[in-house]
Amino acid sequence: MTVNQSSSSPKRALGRKRAASLAGCAVTVLLTVTACGGGTAGKTTKDGFAQAPQKDGALTVWVDATRMDAAKLYQQLHPEVKLDIVSYDGNANGSNYLQTKVQLFNRTGKGWPDVVFSSQNNETSWAVDAGFAAPLNKGLISESTLGKFAKGANDVCTVDGTVYCLRNDLSQAVLWYNAPLMKKFGYTVPTTWEEYQKLGTKVAKEHPGYLVGDAGDSFTPEIYLWASKCGANHITGPKSVSVNTTSENCTRMATLLDVLIKNKSMSISGVFSTDFGKNKADKILLMPGPAWYGGAVFKDTLKVPAQQIGAAPMPQWQGDDAPSTGNVGGGTWLLSQHSTHLKAATDFLKWVTTDNAYQAEKSPGFPAYAPAAEAWLKQQDASGYFAGDLSALSAAASQVWPEWGSGQFSQEAIWAATVKPGLTQGKSIVSMLPAWQDSIVKHAKSNGYKVEQ
């Protein structure tokens, strides 16, 4: 590295070079060893956890591509805050990126982001044990603020009465539809699953190529099977789950999907696939999907023009007493226990989850914070993008079937690996339900869950 050109004898130069390289290597070894130690000194217990000594410096915020706007807007409105915005995959589809990184940071004793967004709502299942997520209802966030979140919105963040994350948006599923197209074809929006299936069969005959839904995403079970009250993912305790994928509630929906997939009125590409965007974007008649489909899928990804997409309540099975629907994610924000900028981090967290500047005006999803949700609905009506109002979303917010939980294992990853390849090969979903159950049970067990079948 440090070659001394002025050296007279080549022998001496060689000796120095060797010494330099030896020293370099020794330093490397030392660094490797010391990097393994993480200190716990100088912590004070406040707000329900041991806080690291507070320092000045940039606030590190991890967001996914969609929430990038939120972080940028915050920076714009608060130019005095030093913000280090890092973009990552948001843990989408159970990629577990955040968990992987936090485990590494826990080993090295540094590197944690101060505030992080996750598109999954099962983060508390590991982030609490890993000592990463800070308790929020012990002083950091006031009870009055927490109380204004939609009922049950922060249940996925709560462990033994302590809130460890704040919900960004609710992702209750509704039935999205293309209003002018429905009118043109002379169809009415179905209110029951029986009508929905009939309509799908009709569409397949009368307008082949048009779609009444998509069953190709990893979150397909959360849209359809959750809404049908299929007990595939009933988290009954911190480490126990009940799994039954072959009950009547599951098979009736799987059969419906099989019929529509077979007659091709339901695609199996997945709404974010290149194939869907290229070949099917303008063929959507109906599309059961979560609240964020409105902004993130129709408006931003598929670029459907304004005044076409409307939202109706999710269909129900004939004879069911109460309406029920599913839920796809709905991101959460976590605050790091290790943060050395807790005040700035708390300010950001509070702003991003509750402030109208982002939640009401810019958020593509339905805000979990109720006052922001109201403003958001008004904003959506005023924006004129949707055909009709989005009141179906408000109603659905409280209709999410509560017996589908958020375990440590990713249901989305399991469905993607177990059922999706079979779908592509033309197998029916009904025939794969037992294999699906088997896979859920194995993943749950390997994550230390007690499984009831």
Place this chain on the structure above:
Amino acid sequence: MTLGHSASGSARRRLSGTDRQSRAGIAFVAAYVLLLIAFGILPTGYAVYFAFTDAGGTFTGFSNFVTTAQDFRFMDAVGHVALYLLFWLVSLVVFVVSLALLLHRLASGSLSRSLRFLFYIPGALAGAASVLVWLFMLDPTVSPVSSLLGTLGFDTFGEVIAPGNLPLLFTVIAFWTGAGGWIVVIYGALNNIPTDVMEAARIDGAGAWQTAWHIQIPMLRKWIVYMVILAFAGGAQLFVEPQLLSLASVGVAGRDYSLNQLTYDFAFQMNNVNGAAAVSVELLVVSVSAAAVFVARSGFFDAD
């Protein structure tokens, strides 16, 4: 291994430079040994320590090995890696040796030079980047060879990455990224075969096939063994290809596919670093044993 070649310098130079050369040799080896200790031996020792202890540091015997082997994904991953290794090693040996022979046959024209360059280019791309290139190649909606994929009956990305196709896909990707360098190495080895031997073969009336089969390939044996040992160790650690494919296909294919992915899962998702260490120690034992067998059977370290 390459030390033998440097000994063939002229006698005069050796006499005057012995002292300096041996010092330089020690310096180079010392630096290497230090790096080997820091980044090879110490981490290996650390992994072995982890493999036989629990999270609290208590000795647990083989319990980490038993727990991980009982994981429902373990045997599947072993099967996947074994099948991949079979595909990868066979294709590597057959195609690399025949392409190098072909290159050598073309002699030293500009065609040979441009081919060598062409073979080598993909290897210059970093592993992850070249896998990404393939993810585009394999998606019929965006692939430049979508018509070819269509002819083969693949209309969607999902059909291309069906579970049965994966060993073949990973082999193709690995070959594309890794084989170029080996073609150049084997080509260099071919050039090292003394011309008098080749000439003698020609005078005896040996054709291209006979020369290749009876002269060149036997004389390349050590290089081929060297390639197989490294490719085996690399292939057993299959990770980047399935991991990226799993991200690109949102988990449809390639998740928990290889043993190394499983160790990643154990370490970072199930917070079981000791189990992860156990699996990586198994990989090390398998790779070292395979290398030992190859070395012993091929007389790798015999002097010529």
